[in-house]
Amino acid sequence: MSERVLTPRNRGFLFLDSHPAGCERLVTDMWRACPDTADGPEGAGPVALIIGSSSGYGLAATVAGLKRAGIRGVMVSFEKAATERRTATAGWYRTAATADLARGAGRDLVFLNGDAFSDGMKDEVADLVERRFGKLDHLIYSVAAPRRTDPETGATYASVLKPIGRANRTKTLVFDGEGVPEVREVETGPAEGDDVEQTVAVMGGADWERWIDRLDGRGLLGEGFTTAALSYIGSPLTAAIYRQGTIGAAKAHLEATARGLNERLDKTVGGRAVTSVNGAAVTQSSTAIPGIALYTGLLRGVLGEDLVPPVRQLAALWDQLTGTAPLALDDEGRVRLDTWELTDEVQAAVAERWAAATTDTIAGLADLDWFQAEVRRLYGFSVPGVDYSAAVTTDVPWPVS
Structure with missing residues (x-):
């Protein structure tokens, strides 16, 4: 096994290596930050499938599902192992740490590594669920990918981040090699050709529905089965590039897919399908x-x-999916976990700071120390309690269950 002292090396917000001890501590800290239920989860726990379980909100869904709902089941992600030149991806190390938490909590979780868009992975999951768990109670879909290959046609689609209709000019935040912040204005050209269709094909609801089709066709959806696709709406300040742009078109497709699946699942298994609109995060x-x-x-x-x-x-969200709390939906049938962010008071305050933000003023308007640390923590760096001067083993095995 390779042992190295790791220091952060990055190009903008992209880091070349990840720190296994930092990733492990990050997952432990998430576990501690997740509130307990009144008595703690009891019994075998519901059977869940989480697609995109190693990062972002998918990782949060996995950790919260373990601690809050006592889930067991199958977690799917797509990560890379360590090589002679590079560490494993941060999601690889976070998965290993999550598996340790699951074992410590006495929960039966299986972690699969592969392409969630492929029919091969869908069949592998279906076989595993049938053999080991019987039926599914919940499916959470949290996949963000730059491209997708359609298993039926073999066509590969690529998503883009573009406004629709006309170019968009917006402020953005960058840091130089020394970590000095700069507020710039950037212009993004409008979607052209089939940009919207390509982005919808990657980030819309097609693959989510394909998962449901596969599992339902095998008779693996339990009575009362619920599924949620994780989404984001965001602020009017970012709407032109996000909610009103190509990604927004994909999110609208995701929501339309949820409505169709909800009607279908209600008839077949007395189930529900929703999108869950989450708040902002790094x-x-x-x-x-x-x-x-x-x-x-x-x-x-x-x-x-x-x-x-x-x-x-x-x-x-887990409280609502498991019935611990009522399923609270907006007029579009979406679970809203972002209400704390989108109040008029908060958005007015952010908009005022946005208008005043320049390279000279940004340090007094934004929490830059927190933001930079959050970016580094995505890769296991700047995590409190980790000795970064110590050598660590980078060749961490994928969890075997």
Whole structure:
């Protein structure tokens, strides 16, 4: 096994290596931050399938599901092992840490590594559920990917981050090699050709529905089965590039898919399908979107510790999915976990700071220390309690269950 002293090396918000001890501690900290149920989960626990379980809100769903609902079942992600030149991906190390938590909690979780878009992975999961768990109670879909290959046609689609109709000019936040912040204006050209259709094919509801088709066709959906696809709406400040852009078109397709699945599941198994609209967070996906880094830093500047972390949001979702709390839906049939972010008061305060944000003023308007640390923590760095001067083993095995 390889042991190395790891220091962060990055190109913008993308880091070349990940720190296994930092990733492990991060998952442990998420576990501790997740509120307990009154008596703790009892019995065998519901059977869950979480697709996209190793990062962002999917990881939060996994950790919160373990602690809050006592889930067992199958977790799917797509990560890379360590090589001679590179560490494993952060999600690889987070998965190993999550598996340790599950074993410590006495929960039967199986972690699969592979392409969730493929029919091969769907069949592998279906076989495993049938053999080991019987039927599914819940499915959470949390996949953010740049491309998808359609298993039926073999066509590969690529998603893009573009506005629809006309170019969009927005402020964005970048850091130089020394970590010095700069507020820039960037212009993103409008979607062209089949950009919208390609993005919808990747990020819309087609693959989610294909998972349900596969599992339902095998008779693996239990009575009262519920499924939720994790989504985001966000602020009017970022709407042109997000909710009104190509990604927004994909999210609209996801919501339309939820309505169709909800009607179908209600008839077949007395079940439900919803989208869950989450609040802002620093994730590997969100940092790639123009303006989102600036917005999130300003939001933290306004809210401070009142910014709700993903694991607490997903604890609330599990309460609703399992019936511990009522399923609270908006007029579009969506679970809203973002209400703390989108109040008029909070958005007015963020908009005021956004208008005033320049390279000279940003340090007094946004919580930059928090934001930069959150980005580093995505890769296991800047996690409190970790000795980064110590050598660590990078060749961590994938959990075997």
